[in-house]
Amino acid sequence: MQTVVPFTDLGAMAREIWPGIEKEFTEALLTGRYIGGEPVAQFERRWAAYCGTTHAVGVANGTDALELTLLALGIGPGDEVVVPSNTFIATAAAVVRAGATPVFTDVDPDTLLLTPQHLTAALTPRTRAVMVVHLYGNIADLAALEAVANTAGIHLIEDAAQAHGAERDGHRAGSRGTAACFSFYPGKNLGALGDAGAVVTSDPALAERIRALANHGRTNGSAHYEHDYIGTNSRLDTLQAIALTAKLDHLDAWTDARIDLAAVYRKRLTGTEVRLTALDDGVRHAYHLMVVRVPDRDKVRQALSHLGIQTGIHYPLPCHSQPPLRRYATGPLPVCEQAAKEQFSLPIYPHMTLDQVDLVCEALIEAVAS
Ligand SMILES: Cc1ncc(COP(=O)(O)O)c(C=O)c1O
CATH class of the missing domain: 3.40.640.10 (Type I PLP-dependent aspartate aminotransferase-like (Major domain))
Structure with missing residues (x-):
């Protein structure tokens, strides 16, 4: 593909x-x-x-x-x-x-x-x-x-x-x-x-x-x-x-570009079944990752992948469930565990175009609905 x-x-x-x-x-x-x-x-x-x-x-x-x-x-x-x-x-x-x-x-x-x-x-x-x-x-x-x-x-x-x-x-x-x-x-x-x-x-x-x-x-x-x-x-x-x-000379402009792209993502995805992470007042989010949550993550990622849209997962397992760290776990951490099952990362980078964001949103909304 x-x-x-x-x-x-x-x-x-x-x-x-x-x-x-x-x-x-x-x-x-x-x-x-x-x-x-x-x-x-x-x-x-x-x-x-x-x-x-x-x-x-x-x-x-x-x-x-x-x-x-x-x-x-x-x-x-x-x-x-x-x-x-x-x-x-x-x-x-x-x-x-x-x-x-x-x-x-x-x-x-x-x-x-x-x-x-x-x-x-x-x-x-x-x-x-x-x-x-x-x-x-x-x-x-x-x-x-x-x-x-x-x-x-x-x-x-x-x-x-x-x-x-x-x-x-x-x-x-x-x-x-x-x-x-x-x-x-x-x-x-x-x-x-x-x-x-x-x-x-x-x-x-x-x-x-x-x-x-x-x-x-x-x-x-x-x-x-x-x-x-x-x-x-x-x-x-x-x-x-x-x-x-x-690169530091470009960092603020590149971050602003990420913020603009994220604003479009947020606008397009608000009110759909795709859950966005909350943005507190007074925050300048640097949008290293555009993380969303959906119930059927693997199916949705696969649908996007078939259309040539790359995504990632950050992260599929919380730290306390990682084999070398399990000995430090003291009990379940339900929010982390649920998020690990549902969260995945959409493309976001300074040189991405608004048309590309549109394409991802359309594909995502359709994949979630089907
Ligand atoms: C949250 C967080 N902490 C620590 C690290 C470790 O950084 P590095 O990969 O440069 O060792 C990373 C990056 O991979 C990270 O995302």
């Missing part, structure tokens, strides 16, 4: 930035400067400023960003970290890899995000942090979650891997809490040309510790073979930084 509407189009974004980076990219390539240097420092400065923090530390991917943040905060064995179960496995895996225990919670039935009530119910004397996941590009109620976290004396860590540029009441994803972790996996709203990630924070000591842990435990000023910690190798590559800085 010929693809009529692809799930995304990374090539279109690359073609848009390539003329602007060709010279710098080629120079870095041919001079062999592949690790660190000014392009990485420049991207870190720009990304911190964009997120409204004082520091950004580039790392190898979003999963490392989460794990290194936990390690740098000294969270490990005996500690609990609250995690909404409706997320990509990396959020919970980072907690397990740090040696701590994930405590899974359910999510709001309309937004499918963590709420202050869920967080409050999950707290115990061993809770050290909460991972607030801004899934799909939507943004959780950070002010309310932060109030709960502050009262409980725990760290609020944002998993903003899907929420570059999302805002709530004028606050950008990444700007609240102890730290926020981003993935620049190619398909993300700000995507690298391979794996990449970053942690943003306004705590300079935390930023330094993450930087050291990500660079074999070298601290600022230590010689190349002097190591103050047992760290790992999780640095942001120079070539990725060049591409990310160039």
Whole structure:
């Protein structure tokens, strides 16, 4: 079947930035400067400023960003970290890899995000942090979650891997809490040309510790073979930084394009049997994913696929039901479990056309009705 509407189009974004980076990219390539240097420092400065923090530390991917943040905060064995179960496995895996225990919670039935009530119910004397996941590009109620976290004396860590540029009441994803972790996996709203990630924070000591842990435990000023910690190798590559800085110039326009497309999706699908996720007042949803819910998901996806329309599922199994994480499950989480059966993701990307959205909506409405 010929693809009529692809799930995304990374090539279109690359073609848009390539003329602007060709010279710098080629120079870095041919001079062999592949690790660190000014392009990485420049991207870190720009990304911190964009997120409204004082520091950004580039790392190898979003999963490392989460794990290194936990390690740098000294969270490990005996500690609990609250995690909404409706997320990509990396959020919970980072907690397990740090040696701590994930405590899974359910999510709001309309937004499918963590709420202050869920967080409050999950707290115990061993809770050290909460991972607030801004899934799909939507943004959780950070002010309310932060109030709960502050009262409980725990760290609020944002998993903003899907929420570059999302805002709530004028606050950008990444700007609240102890730290926020981003993935620049190619398909993300700000995507690298391979794996990449970053942690943003306004705590300079935390930023330094993450930087050291990500660079074999070298601290600022230590010689190349002097190591103050047992760290790992999780640095942001120079070539990725060049591409990310160039893409950052387009991020707001690309997000606006996603928002415009989503508005058409919402208009066309409201009042049909297709269930949309709720959009709270004051939210700038970054629409990394256009997630809908239908009762007979597999049948509907198949009908779309026959028409050349690609879709995805984010995610088909909640974390607490994943085999390596089942041992941490403490009971059923009905909203997550039901959503996992019904949710799927429609195509949405900056270079998608409104005609393509129309086509998807028509096909979807017909598939749901038949
Ligand atoms: C919500 C969420 N958390 C964490 C990650 C992990 O990021 P990465 O794939 O860059 O390791 C991703 C991306 O895949 C994600 O979507």
